[in-house]
Amino acid sequence: MHLLNGKIVTVILLLALLLGVLYCYIFQSYRVVGSFEQTDVTQVDGPPQAVIRTHDFPLVVPNHLQYKQPSILQGRTDVVTVTPWLAPVVWEGTFNPVLLDSIYRPRNITVAATVFAVGKYIKFLKDFLETSEQHFFVGFKVHVYVFTDRAQEVPQVKMAAGRQLMVRSVPSSKRWQEISARRMEMIQTLIEELHNSTDYIFCLDVDSKFHGHWGAESLGSLVAVIHPGYYRDDRSRFPYERRPTSRAYIAPGEGDFYYCGGAFGGRLQEVHLLAKTCRANFEADAKDGIEAAWQEESHLNRYMWTNKPSKVLSPEYLWQDFKSRNPEVHIVRFSGVIKNYAEIRPNV
Ligand SMILES: CC(=O)N[C@H]1[C@@H](OP(=O)(O)OP(=O)(O)OC[C@H]2O[C@@H](n3ccc(=O)[nH]c3=O)[C@H](O)[C@@H]2O)O[C@H](CO)[C@H](O)[C@@H]1O
Numbered sequence: 001m002h003l004l005n006g007k008i009v010t011v012i013l014l015l016a017l018l019l020g021v022l023y024c025y026i027f028q029s030y031r032v033v034g035s036f037e038q039t040d041v042t043q044v045d046g047p048p049q050a051v052i053r054t055h056d057f058p059l060v061v062p063n064h065l066q067y068k069q070p071s072i073l074q075g076r077t078d079v080v081t082v083t084p085w086l087a088p089v090v091w092e093g094t095f096n097p098v099l100l101d102s103i104y105r106p107r108n109i110t111v112a113a114t115v116f117a118v119g120k121y122i123k124f125l126k127d128f129l130e131t132s133e134q135h136f137f138v139g140f141k142v143h144v145y146v147f148t149d150r151a152q153e154v155p156q157v158k159m160a161a162g163r164q165l166m167v168r169s170v171p172s173s174k175r176w177q178e179i180s181a182r183r184m185e186m187i188q189t190l191i192e193e194l195h196n197s198t199d200y201i202f203c204l205d206v207d208s209k210f211h212g213h214w215g216a217e218s219l220g221s222l223v224a225v226i227h228p229g230y231y232r233d234d235r236s237r238f239p240y241e242r243r244p245t246s247r248a249y250i251a252p253g254e255g256d257f258y259y260c261g262g263a264f265g266g267r268l269q270e271v272h273l274l275a276k277t278c279r280a281n282f283e284a285d286a287k288d289g290i291e292a293a294w295q296e297e298s299h300l301n302r303y304m305w306t307n308k309p310s311k312v313l314s315p316e317y318l319w320q321d322f323k324s325r326n327p328e329v330h331i332v333r334f335s336g337v338i339k340n341y342a343e344i345r346p347n348v
């Protein structure tokens with residue numbers, strides 16, 4: 001009898017333990033689902049500032065995908081591949097394009113690119129478009145938006161299936177600074193029209209050509225490109241706006257990197273916030289009679305200082321043809337062509 005009682009107690013205890021484990025398991029799964037739902041809600045409402053979120057979805061790869069074994073011991077040692085806020089810095093040799101394509105291609109994403117060809121800059125458009133066909137998001141749905149005042153001069157470029165060219169008319173200007181800076185306003189408006197038809201957007205300078213692969217490795221919530229001219233310098237030498245009266249002001253001892261105005265991007269919502277903010281600050285400055293040292297590039301740098309990019313692209317993603325290649329740059333993917341400023345700009 002005594003022995004039987006002992007057995008019953010043990011069974012009850014075991015059952016209680018099992019129920020406890022089961023309860024914890026279910027409760028944990030519920031919390032995981034709940035946290036995903038919460039992320040979605042924040043996305044819809046729009047955060048007041050850019051949220052650092054590199055991946056917006058679970059990274060699923062096909063079963064049995066074959067690729068080179070990753071290592072946490074071997075890799076690039078000549079460059080830094082992560083920022084202090086833990087955003088990846090994309091260099092050749094830090095990612096596997098086969099793996100990334102297998103993650104992003106099935107998601108059927110659309111990538112938009114904006115490019116402005118106002119006035120004589122129309123002459124750069126053909127090379128830009130032709131080389132983008134060869135290197136920029138090959139195999140993805142790509143919508144290129146050309147903003148120009150010379151719609152009839154837009155070259156006919158054969159585009160692959162799934163890739164489209166859209167031409168939008170914009171007014172001309174007598175000042176190149178204004179053409180360059182007003183891009184933010186037009187990018188803001190474009191994104192408002194696109195709604196959710198597009199997933200990612202990149203805003204690029206037209207006086208440039210693609211020379212190498214630019215694909216899914218560059219995708220992120222807010223993406224900035226390191227300017228090729230200053231990344232070896234101390235930040236005191238960065239050409240930030242240094243007058244405190246400007247809204248693009250960055251104080252001495254502040255700032256992370258010097259980013260390019262000629263290439264930036266990310267999720268639509270994030271780029272919209274960036275463009276809207278830079279435009280508002282540029283216009284407010286103008287009312288006060290001040291134009292930042294490097295127009296919208298200065299405002300972009302100011303924005304990225306408080307809204308850290310979730311992905312940083314190395315200078316491989318915007319080099320300059322007149323610069324000889326530094327040893328850490330294993331591949332030039334996109335590069336500014338040499339131009340005769342006096343010949344192509346409406347003012348000097
Ligand atoms: C590589 C890079 O980061 N370049 C930036 C840099 O000088 P850049 O010398 O590269 O500026 P830029 O002359 O290329 O002008 C920027 C862009 O504005 C457009 N454009 C300009 C003038 C014109 O008459 N027609 C026209 O269409 C065109 O798309 C051009 O690519 O500083 C500029 C400051 O304003 C911009 O931030 C550029 O993006």
Ligand SMILES: [Mn+2]
Pocket residue numbers: 205206207262336
């Ligand atoms: Mn340029």
